[in-house]
Amino acid sequence: MSEGYKIVYEGGSGEIEEKKSRFIATVRPVGSEEEVTAFLAEMKKKYWDARHNCFAYVIGEKNELVRCSDDGEPSGTAGRPMLDVLLKEELHNVAVVVTRYFGGTLLGTGGLVRAYQQAVKEGLSNSQIVEKRKGSRLVIDTDYNGIGKIQYLFAQEEISILDTEYTDAVRITAMVPAEKKEQIEKALMEGTNGKAGISWGETVEYAFMDKKLKIF
Structure with a gap:
């Protein structure tokens, strides 16, 4: 899958x-x-x-x-x-x-x-038909210098950003398809010179319905 x-x-x-x-x-x-x-x-x-x-x-x-x-x-x-x-x-x-x-x-x-x-x-x-996938929730902590590169990468790879929090730093939460997990982590490290903090959640089955995330 x-x-x-x-x-x-x-x-x-x-x-x-x-x-x-x-x-x-x-x-x-x-x-x-x-x-x-x-x-x-x-x-x-x-x-x-x-x-x-x-x-x-x-x-x-x-x-x-x-x-x-x-x-x-x-x-x-x-x-x-x-x-x-x-x-x-x-x-x-x-x-x-x-x-x-x-x-x-x-x-x-x-x-x-x-x-x-x-x-x-x-x-x-x-009927309501959806595409069901496997993936992991990804939380990224970065400074303001890294936000543009991350947003560009996610747009290129069609990664769905679920939430963005702006404080003294930036926290981005996204859902990453299982087959792109290693690729995205490597690209994030290279794009932010290893400065971004990355935390992965457990692998789940999910779908987007009316642009809202549904976890199965």
């Missing part, structure tokens, strides 16, 4: 209609197959009168668990197209159920594929 990966922080739902058939997508973050099983049971109970409750899910940082189901639709017209959307969006630890209420008109293979994929996209558009 050194470069980060995308997850659904908060699920959502979306609905489309195609030739009077309703396709309702429900997206949910999941961390295990047990959670998926519970989610499926919940959706089947909620939409008990629907003809189909097709699903797809991806679990693990490296997609260790990937499953899908057409739930009675023609083979390859629902579950796999739904899964393809999740994989194309590079999402992890997410499940989606698309519930179909048949409208009386057959859509054909291509029509079903397009409808199920569009429903998933609609559900994702109403």
Whole structure:
């Protein structure tokens, strides 16, 4: 996870209609197959009168668990197209159920594929998706001569500054991705001639939501 990966922080739902058939997508973050099983049971109970409750899910940082189901639709017209959307969006630890209420008109293979994929996209558009990374909080104590170099370095490396305190010296708090930790420390030492005080916090998983830091 050194470069980060995308997850659904908060699920959502979306609905489309195609030739009077309703396709309702429900997206949910999941961390295990047990959670998926519970989610499926919940959706089947909620939409008990629907003809189909097709699903797809991806679990693990490296997609260790990937499953899908057409739930009675023609083979390859629902579950796999739904899964393809999740994989194309590079999402992890997410499940989606698309519930179909048949409208009386057959859509054909291509029509079903397009409808199920569009429903998933609609559900994702109403979900909160974030990039989750590993990193460490960094506290730097420096004099006023060093502040400009540090701010320039962080801007170049796209390091997020969380807080800056100005007293008789300057204290900067930042969140540094794990893969940049050694590089940033070396650059800080060289840029301030070793005068900056550096203190690292523990490694955590984090994401920025609405420009605010969220620690998992």
